[in-house]
Each structure stands twice: as structure tokens, then as C-alpha cells.
Amino acid sequence: MDDNLMDKIVSLCKRRGFIFQSSDIYGGLSNTWDYGPYGVELKNNLKRCWWKSVVYERDDIFGLDAAILMHPKVWEASGHVQNFFDLKSDCKSCKKRFKTADLKDAKKCPECGGELTGSRPFNLMFKTYQGPVEDATNVIYLRPETAQGMFVNFLNILDSKHPKLPFGMAQIGKAFRNEITPGNFTFRTREFEQMEIEYFVKPAEADKFYELWVNERFDWYLKLGIKKEGLRRRPHGKEELAHYAKSCTDIEYNFPFGWSELEGIANRTDFDLKQHAQAIGRDLVYFDDVAKEKFYPYIIEPSGGVDRSVLAFLVNAYHEEKVKEETRVVLKLHPALAPIKVAVLPLLKNRPQLVELARKIAQDLKKSFVTVYDDTAAIGKLYRRQDEVGTLYCVTIDVQSLEDNQVTVRDRDTMKQDRIPLDRLKEYLETRLIN
Numbered sequence: 103m104d105d106n107l108m109d110k111i112v113s114l115c116k117r118r119g120f121i122f123q124s125s126d127i128y129g130g131l132s133n134t135w136d137y138g139p140y141g142v143e144l145k146n147n148l149k150r151c152w153w154k155s156v157v158y159e160r161d162d163i164f165g166l167d168a169a170i171l172m173h174p175k176v177w178e179a180s181g182h183v184q185n186f187f188d189l190k191s192d193c194k195s196c197k198k199r200f201k202t203a204d205l206k207d208a209k210k211c212p213e214c215g216g217e218l219t220g221s222r223p224f225n226l227m228f229k230t231y232q233g234p235v236e237d238a239t240n241v242i243y244l245r246p247e248t249a250q251g252m253f254v255n256f257l258n259i260l261d262s263k264h265p266k267l268p269f270g271m272a273q274i275g276k277a278f279r280n281e282i283t284p285g286n287f288t289f290r291t292r293e294f295e296q297m298e299i300e301y302f303v304k305p306a307e308a309d310k311f312y313e314l315w316v317n318e319r320f321d322w323y324l325k326l327g328i329k330k331e332g333l334r335r336r337p338h339g340k341e342e343l344a345h346y347a348k349s350c351t352d353i354e355y356n357f358p359f360g361w362s363e364l365e366g367i368a369n370r371t372d373f374d375l376k377q378h379a380q381a382i383g384r385d386l387v388y389f390d391d392v393a394k395e396k397f398y399p400y401i402i403e404p405s406g407g408v409d410r411s412v413l414a415f416l417v418n419a420y421h422e423e424k425v426k427e428e429t430r431v432v433l434k435l436h437p438a439l440a441p442i443k444v445a446v447l448p449l450l451k452n453r454p455q456l457v458e459l460a461r462k463i464a465q466d467l468k469k470s471f472v473t474v475y476d477d478t479a480a481i482g483k484l485y486r487r488q489d490e491v492g493t494l495y496c497v498t499i500d501v502q503s504l505e506d507n508q509v510t511v512r513d514r515d516t517m518k519q520d521r522i523p524l525d526r527l528k529e530y531l532e533t534r535l536i537n
């Protein structure tokens with residue numbers, strides 16, 4: 103792997119408008135990122151693909167969009183107030199803070215060699231106050247996971263949708279963790295987005311569905327183009343399991359900084375529903391009307407990060423190729439993920455008729471595909487720009503087009519060019535782009 107790959111990706115993301123440092127003009131807020139025009143398209147496409155595969159293409163999973171702010175008792179019942187912490191050590195000299203688990207020597211500061219404090223628990227939840235009074239009774243948290251929003255809606259889904267087991271809920275949304283050591287670009291941040299499923303099953307079937315979901319989620323990344331050799335499953339050892347999990351497997355991607363988690367699939371047992379039931383003094387059970395029995399379902403949770411996936415797809419798509427002694431940088435993103443599907447590029451911008459035709463073609467195509475029009479440089483440069491952001495097809499309009507009503511369509515990956523009559527252009531693109 104190219105040693106400078108991360109630097110190249112960070113630089114491309116800024117240069118081309120995928121991802122910017124947050125609050126850039128103020129010197130930036132460290133480890134916080136804004137998605138620019140192409141980044142937001144890529145991220146939305148990724149979320150759409152996930153939603154399509156887990157909600158629209160199934161009939162047993164319901165979508166949800168729960169609030170970020172939740173009753174503070176949720177986080178007591180879930181165990182987050184008690185258990186959601188990392189151990190930290192502080193340097194007595196330079197005052198830097200470290201995650202104890204990352205330290206080679208628990209006594210010595212890795213930066214300045216100073217003495218470290220003993221390790222102390224540090225709760226990762228962001229705390230704030232609801233309403234104008236800043237006192238202990240008004241403490242509220244920014245959710246550290248979207249999952250709890252689904253557990254607390256379990257009865258609402260039972261009462262409104264009357265589903266039979268197995269069934270699930272899915273949601274995408276922001277989560278916040280006051281990470282001690284964020285870093286690696288968008289890989290570990292304090293504000294991030296999750297895509298989570300809570301799948302409710304009969305306890306006896308939990309192991310079966312756990313395996314199914316590990317495979318299902320693994321295949322989803324492959325289907326969207328992640329190379330097989332860059333993806334692996336890593337089952338957790340017992341000592342690594344979160345307080346709520348009976349088993350967990352991470353799906354890891356081989357990032358330039360090493361194998362790291364993209365998504366975790368956990369068997370959360372009946373822990374969450376029982377905890378909330380105990381806290382509210384009311385059953386949160388499922389009634390099986392065939393067996394005529396009530397019980398707490400088990401929950402299988404595939405929990406992925408949107409930002410980490412976006413980063414993995416960017417790394418996976420980045421290619422440098424030699425074309426006629428020059429390096430072509432191209433993002434070979436899956437067609438469903440590519441931010442821009444079509445670019446319309448007039449070969450000459452000083453011919454009003456040609457520009458007018460090109461603009462009209464772009465305007466027509468915009469109704470069907472995400473299309474951009476660009477005439478601000480010579481064709482070589484225009485192609486380079488589109489390759490770098492992963493645009494699938496470039497349609498060029500030349501002088502000949504004015505006479506024969508044909509345009510040239512260039513394929514991003516093969517660079518092969520086809521001459522297509524204008525009245526067949528939409529159909530030509532449709533057969534290649536609609537998946």
C-alpha cells in the first residue's frame with residue numbers, strides 16, 4: 103500500500119470539495135469535519151444504499167428517526183452512566199491526555215517523557231443542560247449511540263405495526279462521544295453518524311440470526327465494491343465484549359493505518375429491554391399468539407459508522423494510473439455511490455451555439471441523473487477533475503455535434519469513448535446507471 107495514501111486522500115478531499123476541516127477560517131476545530139458538495143453526495147448515497155438494503159428490500163425492518171436528546175434515565179438504565187468510559191492517564195508535565203489502552207508504558211508520557219497520573223475512568227458521554235437552569239436536575243446527554251432510541255420505541259412499533267418475530271428497526275443518525283484520542287481523519291471523531299439495526303428474535307434463534315447478520319453485512323460492503331482482501335471478520339474475545347453483549351464480531355477494513363472496525367454485529371441478548379423494563383416498572387415483552395406466551399426477545403445489532411464507511415470507500419476507490427506518461431487519479435466508486443453520475447463538457451466554450459446545446463443537454467439530463475456542466479477549462483483538465491471525484495460518464499459536445507446531433511460519451515474506468523445520437527443518450531446512460 104502507498105505510504106502516503108492517507109495524505110493523498112485528505113488532500114483530494116479538501117481540494118475537490120469532499121471533506122473540509124470544521125471551522126476552518128478560525129484555525130479549525132480539531133478532529134471535526136464538514137462534508138462539502140461531493141462529500142455530502144457520497145455520504146447520502148451510502149446511507150441510501152444501506153436504507154434500501156435493510157429497509158426497502160425487506161419486509162421485516164421498520165425505519166425510525168429518533169431524537170438525539172433522550173430522557174436522562176435512558177442512559178442510567180442502558181448502563182452508559184455507569185459503564186461507558188475509557189481509562190485515561192494525564193501527563194503531569196505537558197498536561198496531555200492519553201487513553202491508557204494505547205500506552206506502551208503506563209507511567210511515562212509518550213510525548214515528553216514526563217510522569218503520568220494513574221489511569222482514571224473518563225465517561226465518554228457529552229453532557230449538557232436542558233432548559234435555562236444549569237443544575238443537576240437538568241443534566242441531559244447527547245446520545246452516544248442511536249440504538250437506545252430504538253429500544254425505547256419497542257412498544258410503539260409493537261402497537262402500531264403488530265409485527266411477528268423476527269423483526270427489526272433501522273435508523274441513521276448522529277451520535278456523540280467525547281473520545282480521548284480522536285484521529286485518523288474521519289475515522290474517530292467526537293461527532294459522527296451511525297447506521298444501526300436492532301433485530302428482535304426468539305432467544306433460541308439468536309445465534310442463527312447473529313451469524314446471518316454478520317454475513318449479510320459483510321456481503322453488503324463487497325457488493326458496493328470493497329475489495330475482498332481489504333475486508334475481514336474479527337470475532338471478539340470474551341474479555342473484549344461490551345457490558346451488554348454475549349457475542350460480537352467486527353467487520354474490519356484494512357485502512358492505510360491498519361485493520362480497523364467499520365461495523366460491529368453484537369448479540370445484545372435481552373439486556374436492553376430488561377434494563378428499561380426494570381427502570382420504568384413495566385414489562386417490555388413480546389406476546390407470541392401461537393404459543394400463547396410472553397417473553398423478552400433477544401436483540402441482534404449490526405451497528406456501523408457512516409463516516410468510517412465513507413472513508414473506507416474513498417480509500418478503496420482511490421487509483422493512480424499511468425496514461426501517456428501522466429498520472430491519472432481516479433476514484434473508482436461504485437456507480438450507486440459516485441457523487442456525480444454525468445458531466446457535460448463542451449469542447450469549445452467560445453462557440454455560443456455549442457455552449458447552448460451543451461447546457462440544454464445538461465439541463466435535460468439533470469432530470470434523470472445527478473449531472474454537472476463544466477466549461478471552465480480545456481478538455482484534458484475537465485476530464486481530470488471529473489476523474490478525481492469519480493464521475494461515471496463525461497459527455498462531450500464538439501463542433502461535429504452541431505451537425506450530426508451526436509455526442510461522445512467517455513466511461514470513467516475504461517476511458518472508452520462511444521459516439522451516441524442525442525436522442526439515444528438518455529437511454530444509453532439509463533441502461534448503465536439505473537441499478
Ligand code: ATP
Binds near residue numbers: 279288363
Ligand atoms: P471503537 O472500538 O473503534 O471505539 P466501538 O466498538 O466503540 O468503536 P461501537 O460502539 O460498536 O464502536 O459503535 C458502532 C459503530 O459506530 C462503529 O463500528 C463505528 O463505525 C462507529 N463509531 C463508533 N465510534 C466512532 C467514532 N468515535 N468516530 C466515528 N465512528 C465511530
